[in-house]
Amino acid sequence: MPISKSRNAPFDKSDERGSDRLLQIEAVYDKVPVGLCYVNRHGLFVSTNDQFSRIFGIATENAVGRLVEDVVPNHAALLRDNIKTALAGEPASDAQIEISGELYMVAAAAVTNDLGEFAGISVAYTNITNLNDVAQKLQQVELRTSYALESAGQWIWDLNIATMRVWRSPQYRALLGLDPAGVENESVAWDIVHPDDKGRAIEALDDVVSGRKPRFEATYRVSRPDGGLTWILSRGKVVEYGPDGSPLRLLATSVDITAQKRIEEELSTTVRQRMELEQKLLEANRKLRNQSERDHLTNLPNRRKFNHLLKRAFLRAIENAEQLAVLMVDIDHFKAYNDFYGHLAGDKCLVQVGRALNKVVKQSGGSVARFGGEEFAALISGRALEPAAEIAAAMLDAVSAMGLEHGASPTGRISVSIGMAMVDPAGSAVHLGPEELLNLADGALYESKRHGRARLTIAGTFNN
Template sequence: MSISKSRQSPFNIANESGGDRLLQIEAVYDRVPVGLCYLNQDGLIVTINDQLSRLLGVESKIAVGRNIEDIVPLHAPLLRKGLAAAKSGEVIADGEVEIAEESFMVSAAAVMNDLGQFAGISVAYTNITELRRATRKLQETEQRTAYALENAGQWIWDLNIPANQVWRSPQYRILLGLDPNAAEKPSVGWDILHPDDRAHTLQAFDDALSGKNPLFEAIYRVKRPDGGDTWILSRGKIVEYDANGAPLRLLATSVDISMQKRIEEQLSSTVELRLKLEEKLLAANRKLRNLSERDHLTNLPNRRKFAHLLRQAFGQAHDVHKDLAVIMVDIDHFKTYNDFYGHLAGDDCLIHVARSLNKVVKQTSGSLARFGGEEFAALLSGVSKHEVMKTATQMLNSVTAMKIKHEASPSGLVSISLGIAILDENNRAAIAGPDDLLNLADTALYQSKRNGRGRVSLWGAFS
């Protein structure tokens, strides 16, 4: 590690001891794993260690001899305040700064020269980011119980075990709504226990007496004069034994946890409600996602969903060298069908065609989507060219077999045209992506249309 020095004596005295003192400071700076610098009384940086140089993002040789306003303008007011306090002989208050989204404690101490004169301050930048994070986590945890402990009183009690007599500090009277000014006298042990809590509390006491548990701890209720109950948490231990090892005294504290009990019940209800709301939200999100990926008329996957399925299948086909086929389908003369029969009849035609095509495609574990308007798209993965052609032919025949009248069509019936593109070992290198495969199937579809419609065309067979 290298530490730069100013040419001017940091102690502003006419002897060489200031230089020796600086060397001593630098030696310490070398061994301390925090960011350190030394400022003279004018606010000039006399020396700075590597840790602080890296932290501030400035080379030590540039920082040394410069005003703090030049090097750390955001921290300068804090450091100036420390210098002023040190000059006045006051204690330098610690401060906090943020550097690159991390928190640092800035501490400083006055440095005196050999004559006992104020020479400057030594400043330490200590990273407290993790401490702050831990503190925040602790605060979050404490906040859950803060309402329970707020305004809660507590008392000390001392049980004479052989005599079964208990002394309680006066605070318990305030907590239970009793007269706080009344004189407290020794009373019978466990006399304030709620009857329903007596058994388990005395069991906890017996476990402490026998040594089964090193500490006594019990939660129980105490009746108040107004008829209500106060929940109490008591903790204590045996603090005195006789010569034979028999327990003599139990010293304990009790605290009102009624608020905590209420909060636990509310929290339980809140958590239960939150879980129900989360379930409803998840169900709503699933429904919304499903709606966004479904065609509202045919209930088939829409174009967006088909594109997603195609991207996935295309990637898998490349990874495992599996064949992949896309079949584009178009209802022939559908515009004239709508014009002749009306749009309601057109919707009904689309639904029937969709059902017929989907039934065929499902037989090969393929996927069918409504691509848009009167167009459909099928995705077949891991099937041979022969199987693809067979499926396409079945799709063609299934629509024809429905014999849906189409008087505006030359054939008099609703028919479809199909175009096929297959990704296989022969063209895998030539087809760069899923869109390319889709475009090739679309090209084949238009070849079917040009050849008279009502037929199947395979890309590659005509290109």
């Protein structure tokens, strides 16, 4: 049988403190060095941050509520296209635009309302002028390097010492009489070396890997398609080491015996700059992905992120034979609250309730997400039924202790109802997955609502 629990706490006004916290969150949003805005499905600006205002030289109050054609006429068509793409259920492509002599990457993502319907797009403007300049300079260096290699009859190769796979630059094909238009992929090290010379090349590599010699140098023959042999001199050095000091990568040049090694140091710098640029681009993509996993109002993880966390926590609980509690939380009479106080007050209430729930759950090492509308979801790992129920009860108390007035509620103040479901490997054998666990918690939440609200209902323990 489901268990229901009710918690009450004395009335305590803390609206002013909650407002201060909300202003702090908004201030952080405005300090992000990326221009951010939200455009609804009709092409009207709903919100912008300070960086957006600085980029376009438009005050926030002069942008919100206006059409994109009135605020950013030079690329309004791009935003309209992003809205159409999102309406069609397709992901928007990143674009580059120039604003006041600066180059920006424009990334848009669809935003849905509480019913899962398309509501608009969230757009980020990232200044990539410096990255673009670096990429152009790097391209010029690589082009000059390519010309130099061709003129000197050289090629470069990059050896992964752990896997003994090697990448060669395209110039080696022309030097050996192969089709220059052929595509060169990674191949086994020493595969082009004459069988009688492989031993010398391998010994030269062993000298470098063991530390007996600081640089790699080997002379060997390579067979040509016409049956002839080309003598090659290869020189190089280890350019990457593991945490334990073991060599990981060897970068080298190869040239016929009559040529001279001229540009090895420039090549090492080019590879390093390319890796640094790739790392910066990966970091930029990580930040954009993080924005797509946060709820724009409460700054808690959104439903998409919660589903990911639930699957990961569920697998960990099964593998490690740990308990896992899933909680569904709903603000009581929230529709009536919105109708009575207005949607702005409703948004503020969501932020305050989310903050109170998160404070309790984080102390237990768990996590809280905004699941949608007035619903929140929480995960508590490694706690048995009774301790998990005590944490849920503390969540009820924390919301009640805020003393938020609710003139449209029978109790006169904001409260929440909670449904909880447990996975306990030590319990009875019931084969359920994370989705079924979530459904059990949701059903328990319905029971809390049905039996008077402001209480906890536990669906029972089970085993996967």
